[in-house]
Amino acid sequence: MNPSKAILIIIFLMLLIIIFFAYTGIDARKPEEAMYTLIEKLTELNRAINRMVRNLIWSIRTGIEERFSR
Numbered sequence: 001m002n003p004s005k006a007i008l009i010i011i012f013l014m015l016l017i018i019i020f021f022a023y024t025g026i027d028a029r030k031p032e033e034a035m036y037t038l039i040e041k042l043t044e045l046n047r048a049i050n051r052m053v054r055n056l057i058w059s060i061r062t063g064i065e066e067r068f069s070r
Contacts, residue, residue, distance in 0.1 A: 024037065
């Protein structure tokens with residue numbers, strides 16, 4: 001891998017982490033409270049992703065059923 005690409009990826013990941021902490025409002029000075037907040041946010045994110053995947057699979061399945069049931 002090109003060193004410049006690796007540096008860009010590292011900078012991008014750091015930016016994503018900073019944006020995540022700024023968006024969720026997690027205070028790093030209170031680690032226990034931050035951990036609980038982080039767990040809650042990740043749980044919400046997991047549920048949202050599961051819901052999107054479930055809806056995508058359902059729409060693909062119903063599309064296939066409609067197409068081949070004729």
